[in-house]
Amino acid sequence: MRPYLPFPFLLCLVVGVQLLTQWTDTAYYLTQLTMAAYYALLVIGLCLLMGYAGQISLGHAGFFGIGGYISAALTTHNLAGVDNSLIRLLERLGLLAASTDMFGDPLLTVHPWAAAAIAILTAVLVAWLIGGPVLKLTGHYLAMATLGFGIIIYRIALATPFFGEADGISEVPPLPLLPGLAISGDFSARVTNYYIAWGLLALGLLLLVNLIHSRIGLALRAIHGSEEAAASVGVDTAKAKLKTFVLSAAYAAAAGIFLTHYNGGIGPSEAGIMKSVRYVAIVAVGGMASLWGALLMAVLLNFLSLRGLFGTYDDAVFGLILIAIMLFAPDGVLRLGIAARLRAWRQAHASR
Amino acid sequence: MKRLTSLLAALCAALLLPLTAGAGTIKIGAILAVTGPASFLGGPESRTLVMLAEELNAKGGINGNKVELIIKDSGANPEKAISFAKQLIEEEKVFAILGPSTSGETLKIKKICTQGKTILISCAAAELIVNPVSPYVFKTPQKDSHAAAKIFLTMRKQGIKKIAVLAGNTGFGKAGKAQLLKLAPQYGIEVVATEVYDKRATDLSAVVAKLMAHKEIQAVVNWSIVPAQAILAKNMRQAGWRVPLFQSHGFGNIKYVEAAGKAAEGIIFPAGRLLIADLLPDDHPQKPVLLGYKKAYEARYHEPVSTFGGHAYDAFKILCRAIGEVGPDREKVRAAIENMKGFVGTGGVFNFTPQDHNGLDIDSFAMLTVKDGKFVPYEQ
Numbered sequence: 001m002r003p004y005l006p007f008p009f010l011l012c013l014v015v016g017v018q019l020l021t022q023w024t025d026t027a028y029y030l031t032q033l034t035m036a037a038y039y040a041l042l043v044i045g046l047c048l049l050m051g052y053a054g055q056i057s058l059g060h061a062g063f064f065g066i067g068g069y070i071s072a073a074l075t076t077h078n079l080a081g082v083d084n085s086l087i088r089l090l091e092r093l094g095l096l097a098a099s100t101d102m103f104g105d106p107l108l109t110v111h112p113w114a115a116a117a118i119a120i121l122t123a124v125l126v127a128w129l130i131g132g133p134v135l136k137l138t139g140h141y142l143a144m145a146t147l148g149f150g151i152i153i154y155r156i157a158l159a160t161p162f163f164g165e166a167d168g169i170s171e172v173p174p175l176p177l178l179p180g181l182a183i184s185g186d187f188s189a190r191v192t193n194y195y196i197a198w199g200l201l202a203l204g205l206l207l208l209v210n211l212i213h214s215r216i217g218l219a220l221r222a223i224h225g226s227e228e229a230a231a232s233v234g235v236d237t238a239k240a241k242l243k244t245f246v247l248s249a250a251y252a253a254a255a256g257i258f259l260t261h262y263n264g265g266i267g268p269s270e271a272g273i274m275k276s277v278r279y280v281a282i283v284a285v286g287g288m289a290s291l292w293g294a295l296l297m298a299v300l301l302n303f304l305s306l307r308g309l310f311g312t313y314d315d316a317v318f319g320l321i322l323i324a325i326m327l328f329a330p331d332g333v334l335r336l337g338i339a340a341r342l343r344a345w346r347q348a349h350a351s352r
Numbered sequence: 353m354k355r356l357t358s359l360l361a362a363l364c365a366a367l368l369l370p371l372t373a374g375a376g377t378i379k380i381g382a383i384l385a386v387t388g389p390a391s392f393l394g395g396p397e398s399r400t401l402v403m404l405a406e407e408l409n410a411k412g413g414i415n416g417n418k419v420e421l422i423i424k425d426s427g428a429n430p431e432k433a434i435s436f437a438k439q440l441i442e443e444e445k446v447f448a449i450l451g452p453s454t455s456g457e458t459l460k461i462k463k464i465c466t467q468g469k470t471i472l473i474s475c476a477a478a479e480l481i482v483n484p485v486s487p488y489v490f491k492t493p494q495k496d497s498h499a500a501a502k503i504f505l506t507m508r509k510q511g512i513k514k515i516a517v518l519a520g521n522t523g524f525g526k527a528g529k530a531q532l533l534k535l536a537p538q539y540g541i542e543v544v545a546t547e548v549y550d551k552r553a554t555d556l557s558a559v560v561a562k563l564m565a566h567k568e569i570q571a572v573v574n575w576s577i578v579p580a581q582a583i584l585a586k587n588m589r590q591a592g593w594r595v596p597l598f599q600s601h602g603f604g605n606i607k608y609v610e611a612a613g614k615a616a617e618g619i620i621f622p623a624g625r626l627l628i629a630d631l632l633p634d635d636h637p638q639k640p641v642l643l644g645y646k647k648a649y650e651a652r653y654h655e656p657v658s659t660f661g662g663h664a665y666d667a668f669k670i671l672c673r674a675i676g677e678v679g680p681d682r683e684k685v686r687a688a689i690e691n692m693k694g695f696v697g698t699g700g701v702f703n704f705t706p707q708d709h710n711g712l713d714i715d716s717f718a719m720l721t722v723k724d725g726k727f728v729p730y731e732q
Contacts, residue, residue, distance in 0.1 A: 028442040032435055159521055159548075166523035167456035167478070168430055171463070185434070187442070187467060259431070265460040267430035269388075306435040312387050312425045 003209050006292060007202065014198045018191065030194040031185075032306040033299070037197035038259040040298035041204050043282050044291050045251025048208055050280070051289035052217065053244040054224035055135060056143050058276045059150035060252045065271025066123045067253030068260035069157055072169040074115035077162070080108040090114075099173065112175045116257045123253030124246055131245040135238070147273065154271045168267030175261035183261040193262060200258060201295070204251060208291055211247075220244060224289075274315050281322035287332025297332075377420045378413075378447050378680050380405075380671065381440035383461070384475075384664075385453040388427035389522075389551075392577070392605075393453040396661030397475055398423050399653055400645075401450065404668045407648070414675050422446065426457060433457035434464065441468040447680060450667045451475050453660075455523045462489050471686055473667035475660070478527050482709040490689060490709045492666040494601070494624065494699055498714045500531040502622040503573060503598050504539035506719055509732050510596070512570045516545040516563045518556075518584065520576030525551075528575030528600050544569055551578045557587045564593050571595050577602035582611035589615040596620060601717070604659050609722050620730050622717040624659045626698050627727045641696050662698030670695055670702065 021027045046060050079087055079096065090096050095114040099107045110118075134145045157163050164170075174184030182189070183196055211217055219240050222230035231237050260266045269275070282301055286293035301318070304310065310317045325332065382401055385394035405421040413419055422444055424436040433452050440446045441464070448471035452458050455478030465472040466486045474481050474491040481491045507515070517532050519525035529546065536543050544566050547559050563569060572595055574584050581603050588597060599621040606627075609616040625632060629642035645665055649657045673695065674688040690709070695702040700716025721730040 026443075028439065031438045031442075035431070035435060161526075164456075165521065165526045167454075167459060167526065170456075170459040185438075185464070187438075263431055263434050263460070264463060265430060265434070267456045267460070269427075269429040270431060306432065307439065308424045308432070308436055312427075314387075314425075314427060 003213050030190050032303050034194045034197040036299045036302035037201045038255045039302040040295050041201050042252045042255035043294050043298035045248035046279050047283045047294035049248040050283050052220045057146040058143050059146035060279050061271050061275035062150040062153035063123050063249040063252035064256035065153050067119045067256030068266040069163050070119035071115040071257045072172045072260045072266050074110040075112050080106050119257050120253050123249050127246045127249030131242045135241045150276045157268045157271050170265040172264050185262050185264050278318040281318045284325045377418045379420045381446035382423045382450040383426050383433050383436045383452045385428035386425040390428040390454050393660045396658045397664035400661040400664045428454050430457050430460045437461040437464045441470045475663040485709050492663045494712050494716045496527050496531045499601050499622045500535050502717045514542050514544050514568045515571045516569045517543050518547045518574040520551045520578050522551050524577045525575050553580045556584050560587045560591050573598045575600040582608045585612040585615040616722045620721050623720050624699050625718050626659050626662050637696050666697035666699050
């Protein structure tokens with residue numbers, strides 16, 4: 001039961017924050033909290049890979065980009081007026097959605113759910129294809145290989161007219177979940193979207209908490225400790241690493257899809273290398289092998305960044321955080337045990 | 353867990369502190385790419401706005417209302433522009449938003465500003481910003497299609513029929529390439545070859561060699577906003593290729609001329625008149641505005657003025673003039689901008705209509721060339 005104890009706290013906190021903003025008439029904070037929650041979804045997936053399986057990825061913004069860009073492109077590319085057998089087949093399967101844009105012109109696009117499914121599957125496929133060879137590497141080599149992957153995705157987004165090149169994609173429609181419930185950035189749908197985002201995040205976290213307390217979780221931690229030792233006691237290390245990589249890529253892609261629908265668009269900077277570095281910095285500051293720490297830091301730091309608190313030094317702040325954590329607190333700030341250290345310090349001085 | 357909750361509680365308390373604003377102030381938000389890949393736009397834009405707001409407040413503001421400027425640095429990230437736009441509209445309840453610097457960001461917040469009924473005066477160029485037209489969204493930079501048309505008109509006079517088009521892989525290059533390809537047939541010009549290069553390209557001799565193989569090419573048009581503009585000119589000269597080189601209005605920065613050295617001589621490009629303010633005839637309507645802005649900016653920041661800062665200048669002045677005319681009422685100001693006629697700015701003379709939220713015509717561009725390392729009007 002113990003691993004699930006924080007969940008009721010999380011629920012209370014999420015509801016509490018919403019009520020607090022309602023009472024104080026500051027509901028606009030929920031916008032950035034919603035966006036931060038989707039980034040946190042990516043970060044907890046990366047935390048599983050880095051903290052538990054011990055594999056670094058400097059390319060997770062790439063998977064975020066795959067998810068966001070594919071769903072954005074498919075849901076905005078106008079198929080009205082195009083007539084071929086593929087379109088007719090899609091239409092018969094109910095995978096297309098007809099609508100009008102904000103200026104009243106007819107639009108025929110792939111349905112957001114079909115687009116989301118294609119986006120996730122693509123990310124999973126790409127992760128599986130590159131994961132095989134890439135995860136044979138360790139240390140710096142793994143970091144370099146994933147970095148390279150991230151740059152490739154960024155470059156593809158920047159150079160492909162279908163993905164809007166440097167302008168990215170705008171006018172992405174909402175993602176309908178249930179009748180009357182959709183992921184959308186409309187001012188009127190803010191509170192529901194806050195709960196949707198945190199609900200999805202909690203669900204994602206629940207799955208990961210389950211996973212790390214299962215046999216697979218044990219195997220992953222064994223790999224983190226020593227791959228040779230894990231292999232010697234019968235853990236299929238290659239397979240376990242690949243599965244974790246694919247799962248965390250799927251989390252990143254899902255985060256990309258949800259945030260793109262919430263924002264109503266995506267640009268190449270979302271797939272950029274500074275974003276990947278930012279995610280790694282957040283996992284590190286959260287304490288590597290701590291899903292809750294990663295979640296907390298992801299929400300906190302992204303919230304502050306999205307509100308423009310770091311101003312012109314935004315990217316520099318995350319770079320500094322990464323350096324500072326690696327030097328002074330490699331286990332994360334929440335594991336510094338500040339209280340325990342203070343107590344020890346006080347005792348040492350009292351006994352003198 | 354306890355530590356965690358107390359931390360969050362403290363955080364919430366700190367963030368929910370009420371925001372206060374002085375009475376009689378008009379809040380104007382600005383979302384600009386002050387840092388990041390588009391800082392050459394956002395930098396001069398934000399410096400211009402800071403300068404203008406200070407000048408205005410020193411003179412007593414608009415009819416006694418001081419202006420409070422809130423500049424947000426998006427670093428050209430669209431997700432930040434989205435977050436900031438919502439923040440400015442709902443939280444700061446700004447009167448209007450100036451910027452963003454890039455087209456990608458502007459297109460992503462166009463809908464948000466329309467829904468939030470907040471005036472947006474963009475400093476970005478893409479036609480999509482004002483076409484289809486949204487009642488609340490305006491832009492000050494000249495149209496790319498006018499720049500392209502101006503180039504083609506010049507070519508037609510020179511009897512050029514077959515050209516090559518080069519573009520950088522930025523939003524600017526992308527939009528320009530699209531306009532060139534779209535408009536060329538209307539002017540009886542054929543685009544023989546098209547090349548796109550990386551914005552960080554340091555050598556284009558391979559591209560030049562490839563294009564030189566097409567013997568029929570009579571001129572090259574390059575559309576980008578990066579140092580490659582100077583590199584291309586050098587590479588063409590090194591290869592001994594002597595066809596005329598046309599550039600976009602992105603060439604309107606003297607540092608590219610300095611970088612290209614001798615190779616820059618004779619490059620022809622369309623630009624706003626800010627770059628040749630000194631050389632304009634005294635009766636030109638824009639001359640006092642251009643010289644005034646140029647002197648004030650250069651005296652304060654000790655760097656050459658750029659046309660991009662001029663876009664922010666125009667946006668700020670248009671907004672302030674409308675507020676001055678009808679008072680700080682958003683709907684009235686919106687209507688006032690929409691019907692504003694004969695506003696003389698750095699980009700040209702603006703004549704807005706409810707259908708045209710840019711308000712500039714093709715004469716907002718002049719054709720310039722480089723002579724003895726300086727920009728001068730191009731005479732045919």
